[in-house]
Amino acid sequence: MIGLHSLREKMPVFQEEACEFALFKAKWPNGYRCPRCDGAAFYLVASRRKSLYECRVCHHQTSLTAGTIMEGTRTPLVKWFSALYLMQTGISATLLAEVIQVTYKTAWLINHKLRHAIQVCDESRPLKGDLQLYGDFYARPVMSGVFDPPDQRDQPAVVGASIDPESGEVAEVKIKRVPPNEFRRRLFGVDSFGTFLWRHVTDAKSEIQSIEIVKQSDSEGVTELGLIWRGVIGWLARTFGGIGPKHLQAYLDEYCFRINARPNSFEMLLSLCGLTQTVTLGDLVNKKKAVRSVRWSGLANYRQHKNAFQVS
Ligand SMILES: [Zn+2]
Structure with missing residues (x-):
């Protein structure tokens, strides 16, 4: 576990004026534009x-x-920037509240708003090219002696990636829950990836070169998608003690964002924050509505986000 003390020591000191300047550049990358x-x-x-x-x-x-x-927001920008900085590794709302000295509710809301910006961008970037897919089940660690409610059962999820044809390495990755009502088996088969392909891969057939279903490990050891899956499970356990199904998708998207945006995840996230309309606590709690709004604003913001990612 990361301690509060060591986190505070490593944090850069943000100044409100510098944060305003940085947000100005993120919001208006080509200079000020009157919204009217x-x-x-x-x-x-x-x-x-x-x-x-x-x-x-x-x-x-x-x-x-x-x-x-x-x-x-009524929270000073310096605290937002600290939260942005800490999302380079991921942080629980409890620890964030202590580090930036806000209430738990404010820290939770900041973290989830940042994840929302990530999700809006993710929605507008379907995978394409040479694809690899891997399916597995996420099980939240169970605390001994605690009743395990029915919604804590294993969640089927797909790790899907665009593979760089030259290096053979993962160029962009997504990890998506498969709705349990669309997955009635206990094992992944070749027909278990339909929802993922339909929702998260380009619908232009000409842009798909190949699709390969991989395992967690093969004769050469753990596969790259297997490593990513192990990585996200370890991170969820270490940082949050596991995540329930309701918000699991937002955390999976946060993890993939860091892989996709490396090594510039701070600058990328700041850029997304400047270009993404905010979301209310009500939308975040009522997940259905939030997902719908993600989908629509994702389309509307497509061009801006595409440009945002080309900055680096
Ligand atoms: Zn004007």
């Missing part, structure tokens, strides 16, 4: 609580956080 008339010139109007950007043409005023994942 698309004008490029603004005055900075300093008010008591926060700075407002006023369009020189139509005088529309907008705040720095409007339209970003931080919209409506």
